[in-house]
Amino acid sequence: MAPWLQLLSLLGLLPGAVAAPAQPQAASFQAWGPPSPELLAPTRFALDMFNRGRAAGTRAVLGLVRGRVRRAGQGSLFSLEATLEEPPCNDPTVCRLPASKKTLLCSFEVLDELGKHVLLRKDCGPVDTKVPGAGRAQGAGEPKSAFTQGSMISSLSQPHPDSRNETFSSVLSLLNEDPLPQDLPVKMASIFKNFVITYNRTYESKEEARWRLSVFVNNMVRAQKIQALDRGTAQYGVTKFSDLTEEEFRTIYLNPLLREEPGNKMKQAKSVGDLAPPEWDWRSKGAVTKVKDQGMCGSCWAFSVTGNVEGQWFLNQGTLLSLSEQELLDCDKMDKACMGGLPSNAYSAIKNLGGLETEDDYSYRGHMQACNFSAEKAKVYINDSVELSQNEQKLAAWLAKRGPISVAINAFGMQFYRHGISRPLRPLCSPWLIDHAVLLVGYGNRSDIPFWAIKNSWGTDWGEKGYYYLHRGSGACGVNTMASSAVVD
Template identity: 70%
Template sequence: MAPLLWLLALLPAAAPVPVPAEPWADNEQAWNLSFPELLAPARFALDMYNYGRSAGSKATLGAVRGRVRQVGLGSLFFLQATMEEPPCNDPQVCLLPESKKIMLCSFEVLEELGKHVLLKKDCGPVNAKITEYVNETFRSFLPMMNKDPLPRDFSVKMVTLFKDFMTTYNRTYRSRKEAQWRLAIFARNMIRAQKIQALDRGTAHYGITKFSDLTEKEFQTIYLNPLLQKETGGKMSIANPIKHLAPPEWDWRKKGAVTEVKDQGMCGSCWAFSVTGNVEGQWFLNRGTLLSLSEQELLDCDKMDKACLGGLPSTAYTAIKNLGGLETEDDYRYEGHVQACNFSAERAKVYINDSVELSQNENKIAAWLAQNGPISVAINAFGMQFYRHGIAHPFRPLCSPWLIDHAVLLVGYGNRSNIPFWAIKNSWGSDWGEEGYYYLHRGSGACGVNTMASSAVVN
């Protein structure tokens, strides 16, 4: 196979080309559709690519491969293609003359009743920054692959990073084919992390994490909580405002009000961890004892929320009240999947009296936190799949406050190098972020951190 086709088939990270469906579910023959079958949707994609360009600047179509899926009365084509753009020799447009540029593109084209509609276009250049990864030979990137040499133009650097990732996070895969597929995802994710890094206005560093072999859709489906942006929970009372200003900094971890970082596992139960973290702090401040409380009880017994499919802090508070309290983690151990409710009122160690909704003013949130304890909040998790450390400050359009999808716990705030931050306890284990914590810019409504702040009330 030609090097370019290997690049398309095995290393889509060389350009932002979507990763194919799972190898065990995909129809491999579909990627070998004959060119006549692809001609009409490919020409339409080319026309859309060239839309608005002058005659001398239009690209031409190179290699094309694709698959097709029936959708209603039409056909949905998934295309991967190379586009050859003419060189730029106009001194009014380009700084230096350049040679012909090759673009790698993916398109989704819907064909229905003889008409075409472009649903998705994703293109990126094959340039020196990319091709430097594919100029050496590597023939044994995993023990399971030693018997089958890899293509001549494979990425030594990317494969080495992937091997280190597998060792660090103890990854194993079911087959050589799945390993190759995960490598392709990993490589593309490295490009995504670099883009997120370039667009961040804070001090955050993005790169390899334990989620680096997951597609964006997998990560969202497994670890995030879409109900936060789609549903509204029960109405809560408005918290009494704090009359004095917030101290310059505060950290409830240093005052014994925060339990160790927990791990929700492959379950969208962040809402339960956010709420139990808040109740743990409230009980400590009002009763003097820090107890690690059961999230599994909420997964199993809170019938208003949807366990691993997501939930809302407001309804979780109501469930705790209706159940009669929370058991401890030791008495009701976390399993990471829904099971029959095994709650016992006799074993409950903690109760709550009510819940309150907080102001959306971040100064008021800080003042309330310093006086009353850690706060349950919800945020847009943009970039968190690749977050390693530092203060994140994504551009607002990339981290919209209207698209919140993850519940967490505010435990403090402060400044680093004159950058104000929120200290956020996450629920993805201590091997993510800064020992399980996320630091987000404070004072700009970053990622909607101020839009859904709430707390239990313990009298």
Template identity: 65%
Template sequence: MMAAGGWWLLLLGAAGLVSGVPPVRWLQVTEEPEIKTLLGLVEREYNSASGREDVYRALRVSDVRRQLVSGIRYDFTVFLGRTLCKKGDEKVLENCRLHDSASLTEIQCKYSMLVFPWANETKVLEQTCSQEDLMKESNEPSSDPSIKAEDEMLETLSLFKDFVTTYNKKYKDDEEALMRLQIFSQNLKKAKEIQEKDLGTAEYGVTKFSDLTEEEFRTLYLNPLLSSQPPRPMKMAAMLADPPPAQWDWREHGAVTEVKNQGMCGSCWAFSVTGNIEGQWFLKKGSLISLSEQELVDCDGVDKACGGGLPSNAYEAIEKLGGLESEQDYTYMGHKERCSFSGSKVSAYINSSVEIPKDETQIAAWLAQNGPVSIALNAFAMQFYRKGISHPFRILCNPWMIDHAVLLVGYGDRAGKPFWAIKNSWGKDWGEEGYYYLYRGTGACGMNTMCSSAVVD
């Protein structure tokens, strides 16, 4: 196990979280450089303040506790032994031979210190010393619950180090890095709670959003307009009499483009709609074209660009504009810019749009027959989703709080659990290669409340 201070420097320096902090090599527990540094300070302070002529040096340390606060707080007990050196001797303290009576005159000191590794600063918070008879010392291991807390902290630090390396996280200074570490720690607990309550086979844990608060995540990646504004009325799609096939996946039939990344912009509505139209165009015209979300972000005058939008509004905007340009011609920027749509560059158009019934059997039948479906859902469990079939408790993922638009591309069954296959727009480094698998048959997370599709004649 690595000392907490070593971990902290490793995170700031070697992981590149803060510029100007030199890389730190991997430290072994036997070296414990942070503890050695603290003991050196203890020796200097004790010998400087004591009225004794003899010099004392640290023999051992026990009951070390570490706590991450504004810095790293160390609480520990150190035992000092009398040496043959006298004050003023020009000798290295660790080379001073112990006095024959050192075991009988041992000094026990309890210290609390606050260390700021990034500033090379240490503050002594508390210090008390008393002479103890070694025969009274117990060699039994401590059963203090703080040991468990320390192990958890070190495990969190290890996970955080892997997190910043995996997702190439950069923070402006050590203060922000510490703040993100604290948020990361709280999010680990949230992910664990979601995991314990999930009814499916999903795995929740560290994702690229693990250093964001819930409010930050919602603001940057979700879409509040989905539940706060009513959708534009659309014609209801015809009910289908034939039952759907047992499983279907439009990825296997060439109707789905690669997973895209909306970035820190609440433009999921645009990605959901373009994904749907890409499938519709492929099925009607035989050509799969990656279409432009940026055109909608810039040119849809009803929706709010990165502030959110509704698929129903987007269909109408596309009809009025005259179609969508390709991704190649109108590249995604991740923020609103001046509308530069050109009718001469239209790669796909739509004629109308329809609302799809809320019955999941009808949704499956319509999807299998007509192509991927634009849907919206409650993204409660998605911040920490890693893989598997997600099935949160209904009360935690209620259907009337939908806040994210995605693309339904298929459905099936895994080991007896029915699922929907959902294409997300957070990049391939999220979920299962960019996909979310949600339990099918119960309207989980409101996935059946806002289903729609463009119509291409």
């Protein structure tokens, strides 16, 4: 067992220890000022994490704070903004030039779950004044739409009898901070060449090619570390996304709106009441269309919903039709096309528009266009939509009886996923940070490991012919937190 895995095991931080929380409900930001009693503990924790490793006299001091809290189950997610005052640097052994004290504006995300604090995000930059909201340096301070997963869980804390936090280094720093072996780029050159040929990559200049090689090398090291930390049978390595930085991948292919906006409220589905069969696969029963490719567009939400509606129409009307995602990109004005969207909004859009056209009639372009929907060409309609249980046994029973399910997950590790059953450590794949919508089409067991069979929308040249297999029964990556379906009568 890898030493960092042993560390997490000793700390009791392996997945499955805590049930996946319900999708959190957002609260409005409190006013700027000293931290309120509710925000005091997470704010102090965030400040401790910011000052970690700093010598006395160089640590930042807390200024003004504002924040909000979202609660679900036994967890609370704190979104904080704070001003920090850094002391001046006048030590010639540390700083080249004397520097006056500096004011920073920081955004923090702190998860408090069963008495443990987890820092999910830290984003700080200088401001021009102590007053929050005033001008600041470019790129500083503003919360980013996509987290950098590699810098997520930077540390953990546990209550202590004397009210102080005991802090522990997290495994995640290993994903970013280890230096590369000096001979590794040389060994990677031939692998990178094969990657370029396999995926028909072209680069505009030698400089860009060298840059992409360096990104590729770092990604392979990262994939190896993700591999070492996975508790399933998944294999990670070279994929068609291996020359993209983590931020590029998230910005282009993922969907941060899934965790940031509540969407339309749906009624709760009635329980089917039956025990789930040992295994089920709608692909073998004709309810699933071929794997599609969303391209360089964050439209996973549209593919997840059309996949569900395709299955519902097949089960209720007896015909399998490939339906139009482009219609949703163009005509669903509640969502944001390639910038992301929510399944709950998409169901409402389909109902309000009067149905969905087929892929043949309204083909996919991968970018937003003027709405060209024709009610006369609509081949499929829906009557309603429902939210499903977060209990995975009930989800399996519902799937086996009612059809494929739209779900959202945290896509940690999927950039490098090749095959097998993925089971990332829970702190690495938090259900609070879902960012990708997909389709559950079945479930079963491989070598006694339970899995969900998930239809993705990145083409057949990714994963297992376009499919992803995720551990079932542990709330892995939040797979059970946003399950839904259309209703076709």
